[in-house]
Amino acid sequence: MKIETIPTYRIAYFRRVGPYGAANYETMQRLKEWAAVERLLDDTSIILGISQDNVETTEPQNCRYDAALVISEDFQKDDMALIGELRGGKYVCFTVLHTAEAMRQAWTDIFYELSNQGLELDNRPTFERFTTDMLREHYCEICIPIK
Template sequence: MNMKIETISTYRIAYFRRVGPYGAANYQTMQRLKEWAAAEKLLTDTSIILGISQDNVETTDPQNCRYDAALVVPKDFQDDLALIGKLRGGKYICFTVQHTAEAMTKAWADIFHELSNLGMEIESRPTFERFTTELLREHYCEICILIK
C-alpha cells in the first residue's frame, strides 16, 4: 500500500446519499451515481469519483451513517436529480490500494493503525475513496484521510 501526503483543493460535487451501515450496500449508491453520470455524459478521462464516509463508525450509530457517492463537477454545474455540495479541501494522506473487496477491507482495517505508527493525527472530517480513470484502469483507487 503506497501512500503520499497531498493538499487537495475543495471539490464541488454532485452526489447521491445513502443512510445506513457502511458496507456492501454502498455499492448500489455508487452504481446509481455512475449510471446517472453516464446518462448525463459526465464521465470523461479526467473525471474524479468519490465514495465519502461522512460519519465515524465509532461515534455514530450504524443506522445513521451517511455515505455519499459523488462526482467532482464544475462550479456552475446544476442538476435536478443529484444533490450538489462541497467536500472541503485540506492536507490529506492518500493510500493507493488495489480496488478489490479483499484489499479494500484490509486497507480500511490497517490504515488507522498505520497512521498511529507514523505519529499522525487525523481531523474529524469525512474520509473518502477517490477513483480516477487512470487508477481504475490499473484496478486501484485511493483512500484519503484528512490529517493535522
C-alpha cells in the first residue's frame, strides 16, 4: 500500500455499461486491439480499468466501466475511442497479483484496510492501473481516491 498523488490523465477509452465483472475483460481487449492498430502501445504505456460507479449506490445494469489508455495532449481524436480525462489527486494504491482470485480477494480486503488506516474515501472513480512492466510480471495496481 502506498499513497500517491496521481496527475490528471488524458485518456482514450471504450465504455461498457452493465454489471462489473468478467465482461469488462472484453472491453479491455477491445481497447488493447484498437491501441495496437493505432501504434499507441509501448514501454511507457499506462492502461486503466476505471470503475465509474459505486456498486452500493448504482444499480448493476447502470454501472459504467471504462477501459482506457493514457494519451498525450497531441493525440488527435479518432472515430473509435472516446476522449476524456481522469481527474487526478491523492490515491492509495495497492499492488496486486493480476489473477481472478487475487483481484477478487484484494477488492474484498481493500476497503477494510482503508478503514483500519483511518483513510477517508473521495468521490472520484477507483481504477486498476497497468504499466507494461507490471503486465509482463502479471501485476496491477488498484487505486482508490482518498481525501
